[in-house]
Amino acid sequence: MGDPVQTTRNSKPRVLVVDDHPMVREGIRSMLAGELDAWAEAGTGQEALQRLLDLKPDLVLLDVQLPDMDGLTVLQRIKTLSPTTSVLIVTMHDNPGYVQQAVKLGAAGYVLKGISRRELLAAVRAVCEGEAVIEPSLLKRLLGEVTAESGSRTASGDTPEPLTRVEREVLVRLTQGLTNREIAEQLRWSHGTVKKYVQRILEKLQVSDRTQAAVEAVRRGLVG
Template sequence: MLKVFVAEDEALVRGGLIALLELEPDMELAGEASDGAAAVEGVLRTHPDVVLMDVRMPVLDGIEATKRLLAAGSRARVVMVTTFDQDEYVYRALQAGASGFLLKALAPERLAAAIRTIASGESVLDPALTRRLIEEYLVRPEPDARLSARLEDLTDREREVWLLLADGKSNAEMGRDLFLSDATIKSHVTRLLSKLGVRSRVGAVVLAYESGLVRPGRR
């Protein structure tokens, strides 16, 4: 059973998300909160699998709440929920360690599928929107010595997988491109994330741009 925590300050939206979760036989509501501080307390207390986190909330916004959860060692996968015109908040959320984002305009029937995808260890990202976010808001610094050392430890195959991740490819798509099984791709992704020192596929995408492996405008 997947435990999902909903953090959303708008009561109508929060109630709608909860109602949709209650329709799914493999999901249960771990808790809810209307501000970021309450969300942090609630998630650390209930240990959900997935957190649906609104970006803009009172007391503590979703980005800062995500940072505090990760700093506290929470293993919950945080999914930012935003409107289409808040691109800058979404990019900051990815930098903070969120595992993906969903638009509030997402069709109800796709919500459960997105949550299951996130819980399985993959990310919910629209490749075109993700690329636009990164290219518009990223100011790429020079990699520091620690990052350079991590990159030197990657194998050629891991770099190939990293490039495909940065293009928004799923495990199945990477397997087809590289002629590898799903199990092999999962192993490569797991080792890649460990070597890069990031906890999600989204973090690997952001780091691909920040490190210079992928440059804005690449297609």
């Protein structure tokens, strides 16, 4: 079963699901059954923004393809209207460019439709705990593009403040798309210890989220 889904306030989350297909919304609702404090759904961007004001959700699960508005525009408006609301993109679009743009606009995560209930719960749980989650296959492709763009540039491996050996071990796992819980399981650490190391890495790399940390790691040649 795993741990229950909880927000940083240690309560079940209020969730808004935005997708133009009723069957998709119902499927997600079924997968998250028993894990939510409140639930709302919307089939258009405009409806989503109204539901946002009504429900004041902790989390929005958002498709990027909607009939009336571009999903990334909806994301931007959500973050403007409710900065503390986390947004997890759930979509069929597997273009790494969408991932980069979504993260820049404030998305806390990006996963593909068709993931299992266990994977969706893990992503929702991580985002509700303040983490960022990117589908590992998408993150791998994104980092591959970064590597190609870097081309023949020499990677110095330098950061304003050098990473320790242990921090590099954690950074490698960030580039693999692992959540804090998964890293904690691999290294046999507490969840809190992993969070502290991730925060140190973000500070040393001078970035604000895990995806940027992974990109910087590849650009600077910090991981093999």
